[in-house]
Amino acid sequence: MAEILIKNVAKTFGAYQALQDINLTIADQEFMVLLGASGCGKSTLLRIIAGLETATSGEVWIGGRRIDHLSPKDRGIAMVFQNYAVFPHLTVFENIGFGLRMQKLPNDEVTRRVERVATLMHIEQLLKRYSGELSGGQRQRVAVARALAMEPDVILMDEPLSNLDALLRMEMRAELKGVLAESKTTAIYVTHDQVEAMSMADRISVMHQGKIVQAASPIEVYRNPSAEFVASFIGNPPMNFLPANAAGDGKWQVAGQTIDGPRTNNAALKFAIRPEDMSLADQGLVATAKVVEPLGAHVLVTCEIDGTIFRVILDSETTVQPGQKLTLAPHSDRVRWFDPDTTFAVA
Amino acid sequence: MAEILIKNVAKTFGAYQALQDINLTIADQEFMVLLGASGCGKSTLLRIIAGLETATSGEVWIGGRRIDHLSPKDRGIAMVFQNYAVFPHLTVFENIGFGLRMQKLPNDEVTRRVERVATLMHIEQLLKRYSGELSGGQRQRVAVARALAMEPDVILMDEPLSNLDALLRMEMRAELKGVLAESKTTAIYVTHDQVEAMSMADRISVMHQGKIVQAASPIEVYRNPSAEFVASFIGNPPMNFLPANAAGDGKWQVAGQTIDGPRTNNAALKFAIRPEDMSLADQGLVATAKVVEPLGAHVLVTCEIDGTIFRVILDSETTVQPGQKLTLAPHSDRVRWFDPDTTFAVA
Amino acid sequence: DVLFWSTQAKPVEEAQAMREQVLSGFGDAVDYQPNDGGPWLTRLNAELQAGSGSIGLLGGLHGDFSAMNPDDLVDLGDLGVTSASDTFNNLAKLGTDSLQYIPWMQASYIMAASKKALEYLPDGADIDALSYDQLIEWSANVHEATGEPKFGFPAGPKGLKHRFFQGYLYPSYTNGVVRTFASDEAVVAWEKFRELWEHTNPASTNFSFMQEQLISGEAWIVFDHTSRLAQAFNDMPDDFVAFPAPAGPTGRGFMPVLAGVAIPRTAPDMDAAKALVAYMLKPETQIETLRATNFFPVVDVDLPDDLPASVQAAGAAVAKMSGSADANPGLLPAGLGDKGGDFNRVFVDAFERIVLARQDIRAVLDDQKGQLAAIMEETGAPCWAPDAPSDGACPVE
Amino acid sequence: MTDAASVDLPRDTRKSGKFLYVSAVVLLCAWVIVPIYFLMINTLSSPETVTSFPKPLFPEFDLGSLKFFAGFAGMLAALKNSVLVAAMTMVMSILVGAPAGYALSRFEFRGKGLFRLLILLTRAFPLPLLALPLAVMFIRTGLDDTAFGLALVHTTLAIPFAVLITFSLFSGIPIELEEAAWTLGCTRLTAFTKVVLPLILPGITASAIFAFVISWNEVFAAAVLTIENRTLTAFLLQNLDTSPLHLKFAGGFILVVPALIFIFAVRKYLFAMWGIANR
Amino acid sequence: MNARILPYVLILPVTIFLCVFFLYPFVLVAQQAFGTGSGFSLENFREVVSYWKFPISLKNTLLLAAAVVPIQLALALLMATMVNRMQKGRDLVLYIWTIPLGISDLAAGLIWLAIFEQSGFLNTMMSGLGIVDRPVNLLSYQHPGVVFLAIALAEIWRATAIMLVILVAGIGLIPKEYYEAAEVFGASPWKRFLRITLPMLRPSLQTALVLRVILAFEIFAVVAALGGTLFPVLMGETYAYQFDLLNNGAAAAMALIILAISIAFTLVILRILRVPKGATI
């Protein structure tokens, strides 16, 4: 049982407030992904859970025990550091086996486990090297392997795959998920890769300026962002926004079009739609194509509507020229509305 | 004029051959992206160009001058290091201005340039901090800003955006491209992000085990991979392969289906298709769905055909259940063929 | 075994000889440990303060003992051994009624010269009866002939220069040391010494043991302690001559060196220590000591003929010195207690200021006089020869 | 500019730079070695040669002076004592000093300034003045005349070196490495011993060298605090200055040799063996 | 263990050690400087300061430190950077350079006296080369400059290795990546030294300088060997008070004065070389 409970955690560095009133529960064996802009406090939160940083206030519980005052080694946690922290004076083998030696496991058990995770991470042929003789991605995999070898109750991973190529990353993702599920490990995983977040997470917590804005399942976060920040942050390219003015009776005026929307008292709302949730049609929002970027299977067309950037992803079959006028029909069940004052979603 | 010419460069570390016979020309002002698996030698190549590592053999020319024997500072190069190498004893401001001070630029010019690139990288409010007080992504941006501030002839970037969130990364990409184009800088850019590679590159060089396998425009690399490695490496998820047996007269037997293909003398080829280049149809390859992963706008369905993993990307509207049989029709103009012996593409 | 804690016979060869030749004859094992003054005194004081210790026997100069608290030394009066000299025995009481230490061995300061220098002796000068003026002239001759000043004077940090002023220069010119410190005669004496200094090797401020400079030829005519000249005579017996110190207007001043042995009150084995004292004073031991250290016996002995060259040369020179018609023997400073160092410093400072810094002689002497007077008053030490006796503290006139 | 010129020019400057560099190294080596060489000449010369002029520039290999010491009673025992004391000093000063250096580099705590001052005071006050009270204390507590007792005093002298050197090097070890060790189940102590210590091996080595050398060459305390168990230095060195020249040199030489052997044995640990990188 | 008490636990052994073996005797000795038995007085200080040699020895000590320490620092830095970039034979070279460490100051004085004395090696070589026609007396009161130079040389020779070893240990820990970055950004070797080595070496520099300066104020044996009585220094005077004049109070006062000077300089060094908060690795 390694449920993680974070209660009212705050952290300040001098005058700078890095975390504010964080409340989060991560269920036992859950795979929680932390997403958020650079500098929003993800690493700080992980470091507080690991016990490397002391929270200015608040409590951290793991498995029903309050652990704020335990030293890192007593928290049953393993961590992958954002900057690896691979020991330079030890070989890859010794690095990976480091934690196991600390637990005084017998030699053959250490060897067995090290070799297992090394194979998993595709670094089995590097076991004799020192970290100075590894490439960036290899070093990162050593860091991951070192944490995995511990078979901890809780694993904290700070962008563990950021320096790997797409192919390897995809493989690693699957293996990580598999290994962690098998060992029933609770995981908190920081990533900037949304595909990674979407495909791996049981739940995603979106952080913004030291606060958690939404914590929900990937599809929920993607489809029903709770706030404008989440909407614009998740999804690549991000959601499009257009101002909407009340036209009464649940109708809203958006870029010259009248669209069905929520019945609220607001005079203005924000209309939001993901780039892929539109198709070329005879009727709809009229946009001027500006830049056309091939993305392989699709094209990303960056357009302008009333001076606002508006992106749409179309099948790469369609040929669009810059300057061309496009009429875009939003898929109505994918349209979302936000209150411009609170920035929160309106039902 | 800063054309880069790499002639027969090889590099060995002890017994390990990190680079073999690299030949590459990067045109003046070109934006060249290096792609390749972790540990394939990308950083090593950059470091050789920068002069931080001496090639075991071969020559490096920049702007028509052979520069192998110049020290790094005389090569007119700026570099973003994979591990940042942000000076810990200097503030962000001093870090970014470091190279400018070395050039003995006047104070106000230094300030002007530093502030400009800092704003570009969204770190203008961090200028007084030391690197120990920055988050990983912030540190990385300092490293990028430091290189940009130099306004060099050639800029080498080793995964410069790997630790940034998607939104910021997208912004940075655009700004990087803009700034480099404006300053007419020749760039070599290592990335693992294929979207980045596709959208930024003038040309992409794909490296594999210390060799360059293909150097061509993004769309070319994506659509017409010159070898199996490139095909499987580029594209996320990667291209699917199935064994094909000659059925005579340009027909090939693939997973029980007969498909038009090249007229060669081979008895066997490999049929290859990208996951997004298929649609559900009445006739085609029959696959059994195993895992269904939502990716936002699409779903990634991992299937099996004759025991081979086979991935397909479908519109997220389609509901697929694991275990379901799918009939997939490949878009015929997207099918590629590879020689299983040489691994090279067959016309 | 007995720990013999000594400031004498420090050079490794002498220490070795002490152990192997002198002390091996004592029934019990003796651990002979020579030390610099600093550690010697520090260790001794520590044992005295702690109230227990391992030092059995102390060896030191008269001055080393006079600086000590008399209560810390065991009365050796009942031992039944003393030196042959009443003067020494008196000195050894250190102003008390009891024998604080037993005189152990003696030496003096003499002159030595390289035979190469002899040809430059001034006309009519007798090397065994030189005057200061002749010495100066001789040195000047050598200086002129060789182009280099060849008189050597032990003015280095460990040199015994102060003894030259206290026991030789002042008695020879002023017939006193304390009373006449700042007299007009003293001014003359210093002027003479300045003249001599003209012909003195300027590196003398680094010289501590003149035997080295004699041997190396950096100095041809030198003044020093007999044992500090020994090596020259032993190594090259045919190259050097020893001769008495020069004479001045008030005679040929000279001064003995007296070393003694004493027992600290913390000695672990008092009987063994006392036995060792008695052993040290035995004539045979004294002769062996002479061989080992070049210090002469303090008891009556018949000197054998096979003594080292240094002993023979020095012995002869000292004999001529004390037997000369104008001999003006001085005594060791007595009654100064732990101010012996300050007393020396008055003379050393005068030397450094007058000779090295070339300050005005009169002014320096008048200045230093105050300090000398203060020392005498504080200690209340009465005058010793050649100063005229005093009631109470010896006055500086 | 032609290609050849642009390539050759820096090559030349590199070559001349290299030459300058090598000659500087050679010069500095000579600067250190030549005086030692003179010491050796004098050690291996007969007494007459030592005091002669001009001096020979090559040793004549007269072993007389060395033989004298070889026959010196108690040399071996003294040598043993010296090594014993130096070894104890080394171990104690590092065991005691390194944790304090660690505390200085990793923690902010009240009294830190005061503590540093105490360390410096220790080095800035001449030991001979302290010898008397120390000796009294030692005699009373029975530490007197033991190798251990002397090692305690020498450790006091070596501690400032150990603390300050380890302090300055600990500051160069990224704290992340230590943090990583903690998350892998290390206590502060094991993280320190398994990760930090190996990385500051150069600093430990430097401290060890200093401790050894300080103890080896210390005369005063050794002379006062040991009687039966004299160290070689107290045994030889303190009487050297009043000994005949040739023995001075031979004695000096004999004292130098063990220290040189020790430094030779540990020299390679002075280098950081693993490049420390942040990532 | 609690991070608040841990540092105290760590410094406890040293503190106990120093309290017992340094502070306790130090207090006893220092007391003697202030008055003789009864009451507090500065008489001892007045005495030592008013002695005519005091200003000279103070001047000499400071002058020597001022001449020697900067040169040693420069030399040690040069040597440290040189061995650091050396590929072949560097432990041999470093070993040679650290040899003087093993040589006590007494022995060093001896060695250099053998070089500078009139019948010494320097004269042998000079007359051998025909520079002088007969040996010149270098260490005499007539050439105070030469005496000073000889002392300074001997001291530089003897004690540069102390700094060298500390700096070598420190310089090796500077991550290579920073040099590479600086190099790419146009820093010449000299600039790299100024902008990377020096600032990143600050802690080691601090230590090396502090220890060296303190030792420089305690210089004695080498000076006594080469300068004889010509070059009085503070520590020599202190020993004279203690062991020749048996005036413990005055000796303690002298020692305290040296201590005060050392600490003052140390504080200045620590101030100049302090590492700003946050600017550590």
Ligand SMILES: Nc1ncnc2c1ncn2[C@@H]1O[C@H](COP(=O)(O)OP(=O)(O)OP(=O)(O)O)[C@@H](O)[C@H]1O
């Ligand atoms: N000093 C060294 N000794 C031995 N092998 C080395 C050394 N440095 C690098 N290598 C090896 O050389 C290969 C290329 O390294 P390089 O850093 O260029 O990889 P990379 O393409 O940048 O990988 P990544 O994407 O993981 O950063 C790697 O397999 C690495 O293990």
Ligand SMILES: Nc1ncnc2c1ncn2[C@@H]1O[C@H](COP(=O)(O)OP(=O)(O)OP(=O)(O)O)[C@@H](O)[C@H]1O
């Ligand atoms: N020691 C410090 N002093 C001051 N500010 C700090 C310090 N450490 C971190 N910060 C600030 O706290 C904020 C949160 O940092 P953190 O490392 O948690 O970010 P992050 O979410 O991990 O970002 P990234 O994705 O870029 O790694 C950042 O804005 C950073 O600048």
Ligand SMILES: [Mg+2]
């Ligand atoms: Mg982070």
Ligand SMILES: [Mg+2]
């Ligand atoms: Mg790399």
